[in-house]
């Protein structure tokens with residue numbers, strides 16, 4: 001197979017979908033790898049390193065998309081990339097289709113096969129290819145929150161850890177999955193007062209088991225969210241219903257009741273956001289204010305730490321990409337049910353049920369099409 005890797009175009013997105021170790025692995029298995037010039041530069045991986053590992057550097061993304069059988073990317077295609085999608089191409093990347101009509105339509109109309117990192121799912125419901133970036137975003141959330149809590153950045157002027165004799169910031173994390181658990185962990189390490197909420201008691205038990213009471217756990221329900229969010233200095237939204245739009249756990253009414261200068265970090269924004277007042281922002285303009293509450297809603301938080309993120313991501317995506325290259329789509333999908341869950345579009349059909357529901361599209365199981 002010919003594997004293509006373009007440079008990411010999303011605002012301030014410096015990750016790249018392959019490392020020299022990945023190139024080496026494909027080449028050893030007799031596949032070809034073409035990489036757009038300077039695709040890795042933002043992650044401090046240079047063309048010469050890719051070439052040493054056996055890749056061919058090509059001048060632009062048009063060549064990558066036109067020649068490759070499978071394109072590996074990090075983020076969903078943006079509008080200026082839509083025309084490059086085509087029938088027969090496998091696009092293996094984060095897609096987040098439930099949150100975007102435009103990308104869904106472009107992918108279906110192109111008839112390309114869209115395999116989404118975020119919906120590859122193990123039988124126990126865990127999401128192996130979302131996990132590494134959730135870990136990064138979760139660990140970033142308290143440091144971002146701490147920054148925007150500073151007065152000159154629009155916040156209430158509260159130091160996360162407080163000082164002796166002065167209360168620390170009160171941090172509420174909604175969702176105790178991969179990102180939420182990591183966010184709570186780092187916030188607690190900064191010596192904030194941390195409360196974590198989830199609807200799944202098993203997740204809360206896990207937090208209790210690890211943190212031995214240093215992080216307060218509460219079952220998430222409407223009343224608890226209303227009460228606790230209004231007392232918070234920083235609320236971090238980290239909920240997920242796999243593949244579907246995020247539930248709006250924090251309503252505009254609750255936001256109105258929050259302290260002026262409080263900060264929200266909506267990690268779930270890539271699935272539409274879990275605060276009613278959230279709208280996607282970018283690293284170059286990351287915040288806006290609604291009802292005196294600072295909103296940070298960057299959809300690609302790990303893009304700010306590309307070196308860490310590129311390695312964390314590709315460590316996990318490479319085995320699946322290699323399976324696709326070795327076996328081809330049909331065999332890879334029929335022999336690996338986790339990977340089959342990743343196929344969101346095939347030959348113009350929507351093959352992932354929550355995405356179909358989000359857009360009112362007909363659902364066709366991938367097994368029926370192959």
Ligand SMILES: NC(=O)c1ccc[n+]([C@@H]2O[C@H](COP(=O)([O-])OP(=O)(O)OC[C@H]3O[C@@H](n4cnc5c(N)ncnc54)[C@H](O)[C@@H]3O)[C@@H](O)[C@H]2O)c1
Pocket residue numbers: 118130131133134135137174175176177178179180197198199200203220238239240241246247249266267268269270271298299300301302
């Ligand atoms: N913004 C970014 O840059 C970025 C980066 C990585 C991941 N993400 C996103 O972060 C979100 C969370 O990902 P994750 O890997 O932590 O998911 P996860 O599945 O590990 O955890 C989600 C948790 O939310 C809980 N939950 C669901 N509905 C809830 C509700 N109503 N109230 C409270 N808890 C609820 C689930 O029980 C689960 O424990 C996803 O949307 C993911 O795409 C965003």
